[in-house]
Amino acid sequence: MIKYPENEMQQQGLGEKYERKAEGNPEEPKKPEDEGVPYAGILEDEKCITCLDMPEEQRKTFILEIQQFAEKILRAHGVLNEVADLLKSEWFLKLQKPGIEKKLVIAKSGEEIFIGLYTYSDGMPVPDPNLVLLSQNGFWYPQRIEEKFEETVSSFFTGAYGDYDFLNIIPENVKKFQDFQREFTKMLESQGWDSPDTEVLEKIMPRS
Numbered sequence: 583m584i585k586y587p588e589n590e591m592q593q594q595g596l597g598e599k600y601e602r603k604a605e606g607n608p609e610e611p612k613k614p615e616d617e618g619v620p621y622a623g624i625l626e627d628e629k630c631i632t633c634l635d636m637p638e639e640q641r642k643t644f645i646l647e648i649q650q651f652a653e654k655i656l657r658a659h660g661v662l663n664e665v666a667d668l669l670k671s672e673w674f675l676k677l678q679k680p681g682i683e684k685k686l687v688i689a690k691s692g693e694e695i696f697i698g699l700y701t702y703s704d705g706m707p708v709p710d711p712n713l714v715l716l717s718q719n720g721f722w723y724p725q726r727i728e729e730k731f732e733e734t735v736s737s738f739f740t741g742a743y744g745d746y747d748f749l750n751i752i753p754e755n756v757k758k759f760q761d762f763q764r765e766f767t768k769m770l771e772s773q774g775w776d777s778p779d780t781e782v783l784e785k786i787m788p789r790s
Contacts, residue, residue, distance in 0.1 A: 634666060634720070641665075641720075648713060648763040649722045651770055652688050652697050658776040659785065661688075667788040668720040674786035677775060684710060685783065686775055695722050713763060724759035734758060 642650060656662040661675050674689040684699040687707075698712025711729040715722035716737065724736040736755040740748045774780070 634669070638665070645721060646715075646724075646760070646763055647767040648697060649695075649715070651767050651776075652695075655686075655688060655770075655776045659780070659782055661785060661787060665720065668717075670788035672786070673788040674784065675782070676784040678781045678783050679773060679775065680779060680781075682773060686770070687712075690717060690788075693717050694725070698728070711762075711766065713759075713766065724756050724763075727759060727762055 636644070653662060653668075655677075656673075656675060659675060659677070661673055662668070667673070670690075671692060672690055675687070677686040677688075679686075684701055687696060687698050687700055689696045693716055695715040695717050696712060697715070698709045700707040700712070701710055702708065708730055709728040711727055713727055714725045716725045717723075725738070726736055727734040734755055735752060736759045737749060737751045740750055
């Protein structure tokens with residue numbers, strides 16, 4: 583069963599972590615230390631640097647397009663006031679725009695980032711689509727794409743959530759994620775979710 587940021591935060595509390603299992607992967611996933619795997623080595627503690635250790639222009643060259651625009655939206659609506667807020671464990675923003683049926687949700691819960699457009703069926707959120715990313719040191723990495731009742735998994739934990747010895751990466755799905763997030767970003771930009779006519783339906787400020 584797919585879990586949604588609104589349900590997670592309202593029913594179980596902000597910042598609570600959860601595990602997911604990927605089922606039916608056609609090929610053996612690779613570990614992040616395997617040669618040639620995207621973002622290999624970045625998640626190793628001894629080599630990690632935070633987003634605070636880089637000049638802003640340099641930092642932008644390391645982050646996905648969807649993270650760049652999501653940060654712009656979060657700043658426009660007062661959720662992020664400084665880069666350091668990216669390192670906090672939880673925040674939530676739900677938006678509505680005139681003429682657009684779907685609502686945009688951008689949230690962080692623990693180490694997961696959610697960026698998605700949602701429709702609602704009997705009060706239940708249905709992603710159309712939703713991107714889930716893994717947040718480490720202020721950088722967001724592909725985890726999965728959720729589209730209504732289907733999902734494409736790019737990375738997942740086979741052991742304890744957050745234990746990167748158990749992080750598995752599916753390289754071909756990471757490529758799909760990267761291509762998908764570029765097109766999704768272009769659509770969000772064209773809809774103007776960072777503009778003043780966007781209505782803030784719900785906002786929870788960053789918490790440590």
